[in-house]
Amino acid sequence: METTDKTAPLEAARKFIDQNFPDCDGALLAGSAVRGEATATSDLDIVVFDSKVPSSYRESLMASGWPVEVFVHNLTSYQAFFRDDTERARPSMPRMVSEGLVLRDTGVIDAIKGEAQTLLAKGPEEWTDAAIRTKRYFLTDTLDDFIGCTDRAEGIFIAGALAEGIAEFELRTHGRWIGASKWIVRSLKQYDGQFAEHFVEAFDHYYRHGNKERVIELADQVMQPHGGRLFEGFSMGK
Structure with missing residues (x-):
């Protein structure tokens, strides 16, 4: 500097x-x-x-x-x-x-x-099974929006929300601290350098080329150990 x-x-x-x-x-x-x-x-x-x-x-x-x-x-x-x-x-x-x-x-x-x-x-308080289930549902919802989006402008900002959701889910389900803004990547690097590199490459590829596949694979990867995508059967406040 x-x-x-x-x-x-x-x-x-x-x-x-x-x-x-x-x-x-x-x-x-x-x-x-x-x-x-x-x-x-x-x-x-x-x-x-x-x-x-x-x-x-x-x-x-x-x-x-x-x-x-x-x-x-x-x-x-x-x-x-x-x-x-x-x-x-x-x-x-x-x-x-x-x-x-x-x-x-x-x-x-x-x-x-x-x-x-x-x-x-x-480390942070461990997520309960109920918290993981709720986060899976909302991460799935954001992922569905991303997959179905055909508007480039909207896709840019959905991808940003999806990046935050994926990072939070991976870190919290492994008992690790999360971050915002630049601390998203820093927290991921502290957790697992290889995962952080994969995470950055997936979103960089989408922003550069418009290809969603790596981001979709990443979202599925973090949710898979906990049951994968969730929609049917989910409820809140019932």
Whole structure:
């Protein structure tokens, strides 16, 4: 990444904390800058823990040439975000805390990092048979829309929904965390690099050539161990 007009990420983050949260209990630099994946449009993700803050908040700022996303918590409010992320199976906050580089610590960071790492290692709550059945039905419905679609414009967006559904189904039925946007592919790579490659190739082939077969095969592949496509006999709320 080109940083000609920017202070180095870690230096910029430390300066930001010194200027904006000099008395905080702890602070971490997380995100792409820590993982070595920063791009020309990346920001600095900074998590702050301050016992004097009454409730959590998020703020976007500019500092040292960087866009900064700061996530501010007191010493208990972050736990609600951990719980919410666990329930939706997208561990954004636990991941930031776990991977974060320490910018400041008065002795609170190790325990909070330990909570995050324990949560991440445990994985999301296992889907019940009923949940799998419901997800099979809606994935089948999206797949049917995709198969029957003859409008290229509509097909592009149905394929996007199908990609999310396939990724979610494969990951959750294997007890793995899911993601949104770029984290769909990242989560799949963490789960199974070969599957992730197959997934990307299938959708890339459709978007480039309009051929649906690889995507259809992929959807059937993930549903097959759980009974395949589902329509007849499904009901909700009866």
